[in-house]
Amino acid sequence: MDAHTASHAGREPAHPTPGLYLKVAVVLFILTAFEVLTFEAGRGGLGPALRPLFEPIVVLVLVVFSGAKFVLVAMFYMHLKQDPRLLANLFAFPLVIAAVIIAALIVLFRYWRMVGAL
Amino acid sequence: MSHAAAPPRPPPPPAEEHPTATGIDNRKLAIWALIGSECLFFASLISTYLVYKGKSLIGPLPHTESQCMLHGKLQTCEGVFEIPLVTFGTAVLLFSSFFVVLALYGAQRGNRKMLIGWLAGTVLSGMFFVGMQVYEFTHFYHKGMGYGTNLFSSTFFTLTGFHGSHVTVGVIWLATLLVLAVRGKIPAEKALNLELAALYWHFVDVVWIVIFPTVYLLR
Numbered sequence: 001m002d003a004h005t006a007s008h009a010g011r012e013p014a015h016p017t018p019g020l021y022l023k024v025a026v027v028l029f030i031l032t033a034f035e036v037l038t039f040e041a042g043r044g045g046l047g048p049a050l051r052p053l054f055e056p057i058v059v060l061v062l063v064v065f066s067g068a069k070f071v072l073v074a075m076f077y078m079h080l081k082q083d084p085r086l087l088a089n090l091f092a093f094p095l096v097i098a099a100v101i102i103a104a105l106i107v108l109f110r111y112w113r114m115v116g117a118l
Numbered sequence: 119m120s121h122a123a124a125p126p127r128p129p130p131p132p133a134e135e136h137p138t139a140t141g142i143d144n145r146k147l148a149i150w151a152l153i154g155s156e157c158l159f160f161a162s163l164i165s166t167y168l169v170y171k172g173k174s175l176i177g178p179l180p181h182t183e184s185q186c187m188l189h190g191k192l193q194t195c196e197g198v199f200e201i202p203l204v205t206f207g208t209a210v211l212l213f214s215s216f217f218v219v220l221a222l223y224g225a226q227r228g229n230r231k232m233l234i235g236w237l238a239g240t241v242l243s244g245m246f247f248v249g250m251q252v253y254e255f256t257h258f259y260h261k262g263m264g265y266g267t268n269l270f271s272s273t274f275f276t277l278t279g280f281h282g283s284h285v286t287v288g289v290i291w292l293a294t295l296l297v298l299a300v301r302g303k304i305p306a307e308k309a310l311n312l313e314l315a316a317l318y319w320h321f322v323d324v325v326w327i328v329i330f331p332t333v334y335l336l337r
Contacts, residue, residue, distance in 0.1 A: 070328065
């Protein structure tokens, strides 16, 4: 029985096991460690030789890793993978608007600075 | 004309048994709607932080040395952030999400020992995170960074302060549930009460997953 059918039957689908929760926690911890190591390498904290390699990719790595962590927590800990799709939509729709707000404000302020309005 | 006495009404069924058009408990739908609205709230704070990033005219600054006013004199200040401390706080907050799903797992199966143990771990982790933030804010203040010192300090304290207040609300909510659990008032059929608090807690966690690299690691 999929999540949609389960919701119409008025029952919650089964949530993951503690073993899967632990695996997710370990992955989250490793991704956070990589984020910090990339930051340190990018600013030369792990040696000057690594700095030119990591400096250009710091932002990309941070965006990808934090996005992966966000998805893992939402899917497995917030149970969006198992729960009815309506709940995922209720979360995803404001998230899209939030991303658009952030992007629009950054672009708008850059434009204002470019034309000298700020 | 006399009327026969009305038969006594049956007691209302527990809230969990109310049928809904969606098949989802109304309280769960409501907490997800709240979380959706909170996404927009934090998006506005994060975007404000980002558009003013690097626009401060005076220090202290997050990562680099700068000129700042300390004790009424213009001095050279170091970058204020302590990345190792905040990384540790981030790890504790991430693990608290793991603890609360285990507490929920125990609650749903009527395992009181598991529920109380992991829920206590979650509350302690949340308290540690709030304590870390209080220490950090106090440390910044002693380094000459008040709320209105510069654009960085205003946007930083607003964003992380609002997140910290959400964590505090979560800790109080979970601590209340812990007291109820100790008193045996969260049986398996009332596990949804913990699930709602856990959803809020995970949301606070995912917001920090975004704030940590955006504020502390982006230079």
